[in-house]
Amino acid sequence: MSGKTYAVVDLETTGTQRHANHHIIQFGCAIVSDQKISTHISLTINPLRPVPREIIELTKIDPAVLKTSPTFAEVAPTLHDLLADKIFVAHNVNFDLPFINEEFKNVGLPPLAVEAIDTVELAQIMLPQAPSYRLQDLSAYLNIVHRHPHQADSDAIATAKILRLLLKRVHQMPGPLLKQLAQLSQSLSLQTGQVFQQAYQQNQQSVLPAYLQQIGPFVLRREVKADATLEYRQLQDYPATTAEKVRQWGHLLKPRLAQFEMMDFIQQQLSATKQQSQKLVIEAPTGIGKSLGYLLPLSYQLTATPAKRLVITTPTTVLQSQLKRQALPMLNDLRATNFSSVVLKSAAHYLDLSRFANYLRVGQQNRGTVINEMRILVWLTQTKTGDLDELQLTNYETAFFQSINHLPTLSPGNRYYQVDFWRRVQQAAATAAIVLTNNAYLAQHLSDFSTEQAILVIDEAQHFADDLTRSSRHYFSTMRLAQWGRQVNDICHYLLDNADIEPALTPYYYQLNTCQHQLEQFTSALQTLNDQIILLVGQSFITQPVYLDLSQAKTRQNLQHALTATISQLDHYLERCLLVETALNRSQLSGATQQRVHHWQSLNNQLEASLGYLIAARDHLQDPVFASFGFYLDVDDDGISYRFNWLAKTHEQLRQELDQQFPIQLYTGASLAVGQKFNYFLRQLNLAADQVTTLQLASPFAYENKAELLLPATTYSPSENGADYxxxxAQVILPILQATTQQTMILFNSLASVKNVYYALQPILGNQRELFAQGVTGSNDKIAKRFRFAHHGVLLGSQSFWEGVDFPGEQLSLLIITRIPFESPKNPMTNYRQSQMTAGGQSPFYADTLPRAILKLKQGFGRLIRTETDRGIVLVLDERIAHSSYAREIQQAFPKELSLLTLDNQVLPQHIHDFYQQN
Structure with missing residues (x-):
């Protein structure tokens, strides 16, 4: 950075298309020299055309000021002279530099022929764990004051501060890492890569600091062994009274009577009995402090008996991370000790160093993958876990991440065995005082937990039964397997055809020929399997779930034989391929052949994963307790292929294994009871009332002063669907959103409605409020992340947005529920579960559909009021909440202090506006 002068530029424009009569309306520039911002410039520019209203709203530029400002032609010579001898920097340089060059061209000046750097790419690489790379979000992440986003001068100054920080970090990188970054950086935008190349030239001899080590091509953070002597001190006894709790914890923990009640209940139940096993069920509403409510009393079980250890399971990996990041440090502070803990996920969440090294050698290189490769190399100097979720990406399903994530197995002969992240996690989990896992992992790896891990907490337990069912549900698609087989066949043909002209392939001609022959055998067996399945169904085109009758032994045997033959041929093919893949020297292959070999390996990985599912299907067909499994076909994600599925009817077998593994089980969540009863929750898990001890805690919030529950007087018929609905x-929601500015979430039952309503609202509201729509404006994670940073945002969501997302305070003030969230009977798991109830003489609606909807509504409402200071309105646009035979039951989803208020539709916008003005 020393000796260079940077012009950090930000432009505000009438639109993003520089060739479509869009022009600059504001120019901001910060000059950085000698590592300081020496000056900054701000110009408002008359674009000589109308400025769209949404741009005025975004930039807050006064149109009257624009009319009296100079034109670009008048300021162009000065700007050209200012920028011509400096390094051009922008946050998305591929927009700003071409745009200003187009403006220079329009007034007869030559384009800038300067070096240019993109701070977005630099930030993605040097700040790999940042949650967002938008300028406003990045400034907040780095604690940079950025008071006026989307104003060019403020944006330019913020970008200049970010540039200084990033350049400093680049020059602090050790020489071996800089060498790798410099080699990869040629694919970056414009001259961004030169930052790494020049840093390497200056710092290539720099030594590794003590906390880093070099293993092969990687610079890794050294593993620091925890001081085991800190783990278990003989601390004071559990504080039995409120006064004692306040005395011990009051310096860190705000007293909450309901939280203390939860703690005392757990402590008393586990201390008052000598039973070998216990099951506790606790409904702990939002605001109680549930995590510490169970962690603190259970921690006394750990210190009293150090051999006893705790496992906590959650529905999602996100909740695992939250507990690790927030609750456990607080527990250690409150207990003045150091409970060792580890987050345990499936292998696929972790980076496989061996696979990543291979990808760096032969993987497909484009700007997107190069940026990811560079950010991971930098991240390796920071991460202690190797958990790819730390990168906070919104999509880990890309070919790149599927090529570098960890496989379930690891050989001791692996070059990276000693530093392998997945092995270290498993090793730590075997001895940690507290293990944080998720329901899917627990169900699939139950036997891996030690007998000392005797206490199990099921957090957000309302999901547990469904997660157990999903864990037993697997599938394969013969049509997709056939598609992969055809792609592999094409690659084999290519490799055989090129064996004469590429010397590196020549020694493997015979093995490749054998692979192709074995592939043909597999394809033939797969066709027989497909024919056998179609014969069972009696139809060749599947449009909805079809349940298979496999009660006849002969039918099962025919399917078993077809599966066994397919498994055998696929296994033989993969064995042959492995020999070639292992021996082939890819560095001697041409670039095109390397790409095909890499694709071949990816396809073989998919086929190997499918082999496991084929084996599982065969094993389930051979299971002597076959009657406990259901088999059905449904449509694959591509909408064309079908899948062969199987799932468990009951959890009885898994329930018994859980009881053997974990004598103490604590189920807790905010939505376990329907009204005052836990019957539905217990029935889901096949638990009898006399097997459990229950506690239902009251909410700490005075809802009558904090929230309102509204219903419009005129609603649409709940039996209607489609475009008219x-x-x-949109007609009901639009005036409400126009009358308010509060952050709003609208919950739907279908993604189709989300899209239709979004496209109806966006043209009218898009210039006033930022709209986010599930399935339209990005992935769920991206939408939730952007919504948290938004002001006056509107989120339209379905499915996962009903629960598991946390928007406290002003992040969410208005909740609109379009319909009571009854499950679709077309869902295969719902259909199958309810068909079993009908066969058992139960009413699926009252036994399953209605209680599920009540609990989901309860979860949805829980998104609104998260803290003591929150205020909000929930508007339900479904008349059945007040006018149905089950209205009284459905209203149990909401706090009893919250009375239902019905208002004329035209009055709703003003009423909602007034509520927020008064509060």
């Missing part, structure tokens, strides 16, 4: 929704 979605238009009605």
């Amino acid at each position: 979605d238009r009605w929704l």
Whole structure:
């Protein structure tokens, strides 16, 4: 950075298309020299055309000021002279530099022929764990004051501060890492890569600091062994009274009577009996402090008996990370000790150093993958876990991440065995005082837990039964397997055809020929399997779930034989391929052949994963307790292929294994009871009332002063669907959103309605409020992340947005529920579960559909009021909440202090506006 002068530029424009009569309306520039911002410039520019209203709203530029400002032609010579001898920097340089060059061209000046750097790419690489790379979000992440986003001068100054920080970090990188970054950086935008190349030239001899080590091509953070002597001190006894709790914890923990009640209940139940096993069920509403409510009393079980250890399971990996990041450090502070803990996920969440090294050698290189490769290399100097979720990406399903994530197995002969992240996690989990896992992992790896891990907490337990069912549900697609087989066949043909002209392939001609022959055998067996399945169904085109009758022994045997033959041929093919893949020297292959070999390996990985599912299907067909499994076909994600599925009807076998593994089980969540009863929750898990001890805690919030529950007087018929219903929704919602500025979430039952309503609202509201729509504006994670940073945002969501997302305070103030969230009977698992109830003489609606909807509504409402200071309105656009035979039951989803208020539709916007003005 020393000796260079940077012009850090930000432009505000009338639109993003520089060739479509869009022009600059504001120019901001910060000059950085000698590692300091020496000056900054701000110019408002008359674009000589109308400025779209959404741009005025975004930039807050006064149109009257624009009219009296100079034109670009008048300021162009000065700007050209200012920028011509400096390094051009922008946050997305591929927008700003071409745009200003187009403006220079329009007034007869030559384009800038300067070096240019992109701070977005630099930030993605040097700040690999940042949650977002938008300028506003990045400034907040780095604690950079950025008071006026989307104003060019403020944006330019913020970008300049970010540039200084990033350049400093680049020059602090050790020489071996800089060498790798410099080699990869040629694919970056414009001259961004020169930052790494020049840093390497200056620092290539720099030594590794003590906390880093070099293993092969990687610079890794050294593993620091925890001081085991800190783990278990003989601390004071559990504080039995409120006064004692306040005395011990009051310096860190705000007293909450409901939280203390939860703690005392757990402590008393585990201390008052000598039973070998216990099951506790606790409904702990939002605001109680549930995590510490169970962690603190259970921690006394750990210190009293150091051999006893705790496992906590959650529905999602996100909740695992939250507990690790927030609750456990607080526990250690409150207990003045150091409970060792580890987050345990499936292998696929972790980086495989061996696979990543291979990808760096032969993987497909484009700007997107190069940036990811560079950010991971930098991240390796920071991460202690190797958990790819730390990168906070929104999509880990890309070919790149599927090529570098960890496989379930690891050989001791692996070059990276000693530093392998997945092995270290498993090793730590075997001895940690507290293990944080998720329901899917627990169900699939139950036997891996030690007998000392005797206490199990099921957090957000309302998901547990469904997660157990999903863990037993697997599938394969013969049509997709056939598609992969055809792609592999094409690659084999190519390799055989090129064996004469590429010397590196020549020694493997015979093995490749054998692979192709074995592939043909597999394809033939797969066709027989497909024919056998179609014969069972009696139809060749699947449009909805079809349940298979496999009660006849002969039918099962035919399917077993077809599966066994397919498994055998696929296994033989993969064995042959492995010999070639292992021996082939890819560095001697041409670039095109390397790409094909890499694709071949990826396809073989998919086929190997499918082999496991084929084996599982065969094993389930051979299971002597076959009657406990259901088999059905449904449509694959591509909408064309079908899948062969199987799932468990009951959890009885898994329930018995859980009881043997964990004598103490604690189920807790905010939505376990329907009204005052836990019957539905217990029935889901096949638990009898006399097997458990229950506690239902009251909410700490005075809802009558904090929230309102509204219903419009005129609603659309709940039996109607389609475009007319979605238009009605938009007509009701639009005036409410126009009358308010509060952050709003709208919950739907279908993604189709989300899209229809979004496209109806966006043209009218898009210039006033930022709209996010599931399935339209990005992935779920990206939408949730952007919504948290938004002001006056509107989120339209379905499915996962009903629960598991946390928007406290002003992040969410208005909740609109379009319909009671009854499950679709078309869902295969719902259909199958309810068909079993009908066969058992139960009413699926009252035994399953209604209680599920009540609990989901309860979860949805829980998104609104998260803290003591929150205020909000929930508007339900479904008349059945007040006018149905089950209205009284459905209203149990909401706090009893919250009375239902019905208002004329035209009055709703003003009423909602007034509520927020008064509060």
